Amino acid sequence: MARAEAIVRRSLNPRAIADALVVPALAIGVGILIGAVVIVVTGGDPVAAFSALLNGAVGTQNNVVATLLRSVPIAIAGVGIGVALRAGALNLGGEGQMIMGSLASAAAATAVAGVPGPAGIVIALVAGCVAGALWALLPALLEVRLQIPILITSLLLNYIGALFAAWVSSYPLRDLSGSAAVAQTALIPQEMWLPNILAGTRLHLGIVVLVILPLAVAWLVRRTVVGYELRMTGANRLFARYGGIDVDRQVVVAMLTSGAICGLAGAVVVLGLNHRYIDTFVSASGFAWSGFIAAILTAAAPITTVFAGLFLGGLQVGAAGMTRATNIPLQIVDVVQATIILMVAARPAIRAWLARRTRAA
Amino acid sequence: MELLFGALDVALLASTIRLVGPILLASLGGLTTERAGVFNVALEGLMLVGAFFAVAGTYWTGNPFLGVGLAVLAAVAVALIFAFVVVDLGGDQVVAGLAINILALGLTTYLVKPVFGTTGSFYDPKMPGLPEIQIPIVHDIPVLGTLLSGYSPLTYLAFAVALVGHVLLYRHHWGIRLRAVGESPVAAGSVGISVRRVRYLAIVASGVFCGLAGAELSISLVTQFVQGMTAGRGFIALVAVMFGRARPIPTLAACLLFGFAYALTLRLQGGSVPPQFVAMLPYVATIAVLVAVAVRARRRRTALLPVTEVVLEEGSIATP
Numbered sequence: 040m041a042r043a044e045a046i047v048r049r050s051l052n053p054r055a056i057a058d059a060l061v062v063p064a065l066a067i068g069v070g071i072l073i074g075a076v077v078i079v080v081t082g083g084d085p086v087a088a089f090s091a092l093l094n095g096a097v098g099t100q101n102n103v104v105a106t107l108l109r110s111v112p113i114a115i116a117g118v119g120i121g122v123a124l125r126a127g128a129l130n131l132g133g134e135g136q137m138i139m140g141s142l143a144s145a146a147a148a149t150a151v152a153g154v155p156g157p158a159g160i161v162i163a164l165v166a167g168c169v170a171g172a173l174w175a176l177l178p179a180l181l182e183v184r185l186q187i188p189i190l191i192t193s194l195l196l197n198y199i200g201a202l203f204a205a206w207v208s209s210y211p212l213r214d215l216s217g218s219a220a221v222a223q224t225a226l227i228p229q230e231m232w233l234p235n236i237l238a239g240t241r242l243h244l245g246i247v248v249l250v251i252l253p254l255a256v257a258w259l260v261r262r263t264v265v266g267y268e269l270r271m272t273g274a275n276r277l278f279a280r281y282g283g284i285d286v287d288r289q290v291v292v293a294m295l296t297s298g299a300i301c302g303l304a305g306a307v308v309v310l311g312l313n314h315r316y317i318d319t320f321v322s323a324s325g326f327a328w329s330g331f332i333a334a335i336l337t338a339a340a341p342i343t344t345v346f347a348g349l350f351l352g353g354l355q356v357g358a359a360g361m362t363r364a365t366n367i368p369l370q371i372v373d374v375v376q377a378t379i380i381l382m383v384a385a386r387p388a389i390r391a392w393l394a395r396r397t398r399a400a
Numbered sequence: 401m402e403l404l405f406g407a408l409d410v411a412l413l414a415s416t417i418r419l420v421g422p423i424l425l426a427s428l429g430g431l432t433t434e435r436a437g438v439f440n441v442a443l444e445g446l447m448l449v450g451a452f453f454a455v456a457g458t459y460w461t462g463n464p465f466l467g468v469g470l471a472v473l474a475a476v477a478v479a480l481i482f483a484f485v486v487v488d489l490g491g492d493q494v495v496a497g498l499a500i501n502i503l504a505l506g507l508t509t510y511l512v513k514p515v516f517g518t519t520g521s522f523y524d525p526k527m528p529g530l531p532e533i534q535i536p537i538v539h540d541i542p543v544l545g546t547l548l549s550g551y552s553p554l555t556y557l558a559f560a561v562a563l564v565g566h567v568l569l570y571r572h573h574w575g576i577r578l579r580a581v582g583e584s585p586v587a588a589g590s591v592g593i594s595v596r597r598v599r600y601l602a603i604v605a606s607g608v609f610c611g612l613a614g615a616e617l618s619i620s621l622v623t624q625f626v627q628g629m630t631a632g633r634g635f636i637a638l639v640a641v642m643f644g645r646a647r648p649i650p651t652l653a654a655c656l657l658f659g660f661a662y663a664l665t666l667r668l669q670g671g672s673v674p675p676q677f678v679a680m681l682p683y684v685a686t687i688a689v690l691v692a693v694a695v696r697a698r699r700r701r702t703a704l705l706p707v708t709e710v711v712l713e714e715g716s717i718a719t720p
Contacts, residue, residue, distance in 0.1 A: 077507075081514045129494060181687075185694035190441070190494065191635060191642075192690065195683045198632050206676035328502060335495060368513045373506020380499035381485055388489035 062389055063336050063347070066382035074375040083367045095360015096353035102360065104240045106353045108312060109324075111245050112137070112304045114348025116330030118256055119300025121339035123175075123189075125260060126293030127273035132178060132193025133301045133327030135200030136171035140302025142204045143170030145309045145316035146212065148227040159231050164306050171302015172295045174200060179294035183287035189294070201322055208318045222318040233311035243311035249348075252300070253341040260341065269293055301327065325373075329355070332376055336383055351376065412663050414546050419621065419666070420659030421555040422447065422630075425613035426637035427644075427651050428561055429606030434646040435569065436602035437582040441497030442482050444634025445504030446607055450475040450614020452508040455522060455625040456515055464530045464619050468554070472611035478504065479607025487599045501634075509627040516625075523624035530554065530620040552620040554612055559652075561609075566648040578602060610634070636686050643693050654689065661685040 075085035096106050116133050123130035130136075147166035151159050178192040209222040216225065233243040260266040271279040272289040280286045304326065309316055321327070333347035354376070358369035382389065426443045433440040450471040457470030482500050485491040509520070516522040530552045539549040569575035580588040581598040589595050617633070618625050636658050644651030661682040668678045 077510075081511075131498070181691065181694070185691060185698060187690050187694050191639060192687055194635055195632060195687055198683045199680050202676040202680045206674050209676070210674065331498075332502070368510045368519070370506045370510035373502060374510060377499050377503030377506055380502065381481070381491075381496060384491035384496035384499055385485050385489035386491070388491065 061393065062383065062386050063379075065389065066336065066379045067350075069382055070375040070378040073378040074371055077371060077374050078367060081367075083365065088361050088365050088367050088371075091361040091364035092354070092357035094357070095364070096357030098360075101240065102356065104237065104242050106349070106356045107246055108241060108243075109356050110349045110352025111249060111311070112308050112321075112324075112326040113329040113333060113352050114249050114345045115252060115304035115307060116301050116327050117333035117344045117348045118252055118330075118341045119171075119297045119304065120327075120331050121297075121334040121337075121341055121344050122256060122260070122269075122300065123293050123297035124334055124339040125273045126269045126289055127276065128179065128182070128290050128293055128297070129188070129190040130175065130178075130193050130294060130297050130301075131190050131331070132175060132196050132200075132298070133330055134322055135193070135197035136174045136298045136301035137305035137308070137327050138197075138200045138204045138321050139174045140167035140171040140305030141309045141321055142207055142224075142305075142316050143167050143302070144306035145224050145227060146207075148231040148310065149212075149225060152228045152231065156230055160233065160310060163227075163231060163310055164303060167302045167306025167309070168299040169302070171305060172299040175294045175298025175301070176291070179291045183290050189290075197322075201319070204316070205318050208316055212316075214315065221320075224316040226315050227309070229314075231310060232314055233307070241312070245307040245311035248303070248307060249345050252303075253345045256300075256341040265292070301330075304330070325355075329376070332380055335380055410543050410546050412660075412667055414550075415663035415666060416656060416659045417547070417555065418551060419662040420655050421552065421558050421616040421620070422613040422633055423637045423640060423658050424558040424562065424652065424655040425554065425609045425616060426634055427640040427655055428558070428565060428648070429609030429613070430638050430641040431565070431644070431646050431648065431651055432578070432605045432609070433599075433602045434641055435575075435578045435582045436599045437585060438486060438599055438603060439493050439497075440603070440606055441494050441638070442479070442500035442634075443606065443610055443637050444630055444632070445497075445501035446475045446479055446482075446610035447614040447617070447634050448501075448504045448508055448628070448630045449478050450611035451618035451629055452511065452614070452625055453611075454615035454619045455527070455623075456511075458527055458529075458619050458623075459516065459522075459524060462528065464528050467619050468530070468612065468615045471615040472608050475611030475614065476604055476607035479603050479610070483600050483603040487596055487603070505628055508625075512625065512627065521624060521626040527619075527623055529623040530615075552616060554616040554620060557612070558616075562648050562652045569648060613637075632683065636682060639686050639690055643689055657689060658682060658686060 071089070075089070078085045078088050095102055097103050116137060119136075120130050120133050144163045144167035148159070148163040151162050154162060174196060175193065178187075178189045178196065181187040181192050182189045205222065208224050212224045214223050214225040233245050236242055236244055236246070258266075260269060268279065268284045268289050269292070271282065271284055272286050272293070276286050279289070305321060308321060308326070313320065329351045330348065333344050333351055336347045337343040354372050355369070358372040361367055361371075362369040426447050429446070430440050430443050452471075453474035454464075454467040454471035456467070458464045458467030461467070478500060481503075482496060485496045485499075486493050512522055513519055532550045533553055533556065535549040539545045569579065577588070577593050577598055580591075580593060581595050581602075585595045588598075613633075614630070617629065637655070640651050640654035640658060643654035665678050665681045668681075669675060671678070
């Protein structure tokens with residue numbers, strides 16, 4: 040526990056926060072500014088839009104719950120993708136891994152329906168993790184064995200996974216009882232649902248993962264030998280290899296872990312939110328890409344990634360409220376998000392510019 | 401096997417050529433930046449911007465050729481953002497490229513509503529698509545006519561650019577400068593070539609090609625815009641560039657292979673295989689091709705890509 044406290048204390052150190060937050064804060068500011076410009080150009084009122092957005096995100100208890108519900112899968116996926124980034128593996132397959140995790144947990148939850156409460160839920164969660172990890176294994180093996188970039192294969196596997204899940208939920212596991220327009224699997228038994236933790240809302244126990252997971256990953260990455268080797272592999276593969284680290288094994292382990300966490304995110308969507316696999320829900324919600332943005336924005340630091348995930352979740356839920364209030368399409372948020380990552384991509388130049396400003400002042 | 405051979409006929413080959421256009425045009429863009437030392441993950445997004453504005457331009461003016469023009473302008477505008485971040489700010493190429501993709505997906509989905517008043521997709525039966533060009537005499541020759549005639553002007557343009565590009569890249573001083581910048585920016589700079597200018601021009605060229613690719617997709621193959629309609633074609637084009645090691649003719653060959661996968665997908669729809677598995681074909685084929693190329697590259701001990709290496713910029717992500 041003392042270790043966990045040390046990690047929290049270090050990541051809450053004011054100077055460390057200031058240093059780590061300047062670029063993200065600037066990025067978010069410019070992102071919102073660009074979003075406002077787009078709103079003005081397309082004939083909207085940015086002030087009304089953003090106040091509707093803020094209200095939609097955190098204005099009422101229901102809105103706060105909606106923000107939390109949306110942030111859970113984003114933040115989990117973000118932490119997962121961050122693990123791969125730390126090892127220098129560009130896992131763009133978070134979406135496919137989440138989809139496979141969702142599908143597997145839905146199938147497992149139905150299959151083990153007789154198992155009493157917690158054990159059954161754990162089995163379904165593990166099934167999601169395993170499916171996600173397996174979906175990340177192929178890109179990892181192709182990179183270490185054949186030097187095929189993970190970023191390409193993991194991305195292409197998103198489409199294959201989405202189509203596979205579409206088939207499973209349209210034919211073998213299709214729920215024929217309802218008349219839903221979208222293919223979906225049958226509702227899982229109620230004892231397999233993640234317990235509700237706030238009466239009158241849909242807030243579920245999955246939110247606890249947002250506390251435990253980043254601490255666990257932060258501990259793993261910063262305080263264990265595996266984590267050290269992982270960081271070395273990401274920082275400089277040649278140096279890591281020179282130091283005796285089995286770099287290929289690190290990349291595979293990082294991708295397996297990353298895929299497992301993304302699979303967990305998918306399982307939480309099924310067990311906590313929808314209680315069934317709904318086709319195209321994961322990709323349409325853009326959970327994995329938002330997770331990727333959260334990870335990139337925070338340089339893959341697990342604890343801050345969760346906060347970035349909460350921010351992005353709030354932005355998206357708030358945008359839905361803004362759309363209801365002002366009729367501005369909610370995809371304006373994607374424009375804000377893309378601007379944020381462009382700024383982060385330019386981080387070295389921004390750092391240099393800030394340093395010049397500081398010297399000049 | 402019978403299924404495969406039964407499907408191999410002139411109509412299928414013609415369908416291959418029809419469907420190769422968007423991938424070929426985008427991969428020509430990827431090839432150009434690759435030769436200048438810029439790994440272009442943004443092809444997907446630039447193409448999507450092109451697809452949207454081709455439909456918008458055609459809808460506004462009623463003229464599909466003006467739609468193509470607008471598609472090119474819009475894709476170039478977005479490519480300039482990419483160029484600014486990558487060339488002037490020294491940003492991470494992969495992260496910046498992914499940002500462009502997310503921007504393109506969000507922006508085009510956003511604009512569907514204010515521009516067309518619908519959500520998600522837009523289709524208007526009155527909207528004209530690009531015409532098919534019937535080559536006068538060739539058109540009447542039985543098999544050859546089907547194979548060579550009746551495609552969109554952009555398809556002919558794509559093949560022409562691939563062939564002319566081969567000559568430009570190896571025989572013209574433009575190509576030599578481009579390759580010099582990609583292979584050794586320092587050496588190129590030392591003999592007076594502006595690395596910045598060449599990289600900007602290469603990225604703008606990829607914007608032009610991706611704009612055309614998007615237009616071919618949205619106002620020629622179909623005449624509608626659907627959100628995210630590029631569906632990974634930009635990445636498949638990137639794989640074609642890797643397959644061809646950024647050489648025009650082998651890249652063209654790879655594109656034809658992927659075009660064939662798309663043609664087969666269309667042919668097999670409605671057969672006994674579930675549609676979802678049929679739709680996987682281009683993606684599975686792309687991964688299979690990558691594996692084949694990588695095995696070959698390993699035997700010859702060459703890198704998968706001739707110029708740039710795909711690594712995260714040191715210190716941007718991985719350092720604590």
